[in-house]
Structures are given as C-alpha cells and as structure tokens.
Amino acid sequence: MDTKDSAGSGFVGNVFDPNCPSRVVFARIGDKWASLVIQILADGPLRFSELRARVGVVTPKVLTQALRALERDGLLQRTVFAQVPPRVDYELTPLGATLLEPLAALRLWAEHNVSALLNARDAYDEARDAQILAP
C-alpha cells in the first residue's frame, strides 16, 4: 500500500494511539450495515429499493441512516434524478471503492470461519450453563 495518505496532507494515523482519529474510521467501517452496503455497491449504482432488497432484514430508517453516514464520510455518492417519480441512486465514490479490497479479505475470513466461531460460542455457553446448574 502507498505510504502517502489519500488526502495528500502527509498525515498518517496510528490506531494504537488512543488519541488518533483513525480509530473513528475503524468504528465507522466496523458498522455491519456500512460494510455490507459498500460490498453490495461493488458492481455499480443501485436505487434505494434495490439496495434494501440486497441487504435483507433492515428497516428503511436504519438503512437510510447507514447510507447518510457513508455519504457524510465521502464513501458513497447519492444522486437524485429529477423525474416522476423521483429516482435516487447510490454508488461508491473512488475513496469508497478503495475499501473493497480490505473488506473482501474480512468477508472471506467471516465466511470460512463462521462454523468454528459458532462452535466455540456453543461450547462456551454449554460450559457456563453446566457451571450454573452444578450442585
């Protein structure tokens, strides 16, 4: 990866520094709807209804909030077309598109390790229940 930051200011953060703003970024992209939306928009712009159908179980209000936060952070572009009925498209900005590669690595990890993680969860809960129920 290029060692120069994308804004050209020369500032590079450090997430291990408790005062570094890059932790805010980490929290932002850690949001589950945000990362899913970015990956769904990888293939091109979508309307709100198409996007919602691909995301699945999410209320319009929650999805709207996630989209607005992504737009505010410069990761997503919202375009309103003056037609009847009005059409609103969402697409990744060039900055948002740079997130696709690291997010894909995390997605592959999630998909390939979901069984191991759920098994560990069950084992943990069973051990805890056995402890509670022990005479």
Add this chain to the structure above:
Amino acid sequence: MDTKDSAGSGFVGNVFDPNCPSRVVFARIGDKWASLVIQILADGPLRFSELRARVGVVTPKVLTQALRALERDGLLQRTVFAQVPPRVDYELTPLGATLLEPLAALRLWAEHNVSALLNARDAYDEARDAQILAP
C-alpha cells in the same frame, strides 16, 4: 485463502445471503474494541491492566464485556494463574491469530485514509449547515 472452512465441516458462508450466520461474525469482528484488542494481542499474552493501558479510553466494564465476547467466540484465551494476587492473562487462540492479516489491511486503510474521510465529513456538515441557515 484456503477454500475449506476452519471447523472442517465443509460449510462456507455467504455474507450476501441475509439468512447466513456469517453476518453475525461480521458484526462481531466489526466491533471497534474487539478488533483493537486482537491487534494489541498480536505480540503475545497480556494481563488485563496492561491490555487496558494499551487500549486507552475504555472503562473496565466495557473492556471486560469485549474480552468475554471474544473468549466466547473462540478468538481469545483467558488463563487464570493461581497466585497471590491472582494473575489473569489474555492471549489470541490460533483462530484469533488468523484474523490478524485481514484486520491489518483494514487498519492500514484507516490510517492512510483518515484525512480524506474527516475532510469529507467537514464538507458534508458545512454544506448541510449552509442549507439550514440559507434565507
């Protein structure tokens, strides 16, 4: 990446499927304390107090909850040493260690794009404020 899942069950998830449990995994590793703790433990086991000092601004209660969730998911091992005063160490499990590579890619993105993201945020807020204040 290996196409076989780590639990050996042959099950591979798909985060784009609204019913797939891998979305739960994504939400879990999306937690900001969780990903930070995993990266801090990259170099070896730490005690609670050492870990808390490295994490920075976090209450003991919130950090304890994050650690317990990571332990439950099989990503972190908690070891209690019977000594006075009792000593508790936290370290990554082999499963937890496999998360280091994808998390590092996301961290690099955060550190190198924090300026661009914060600039976008400021511009968005200024445009919104100007709209509200317009006569």
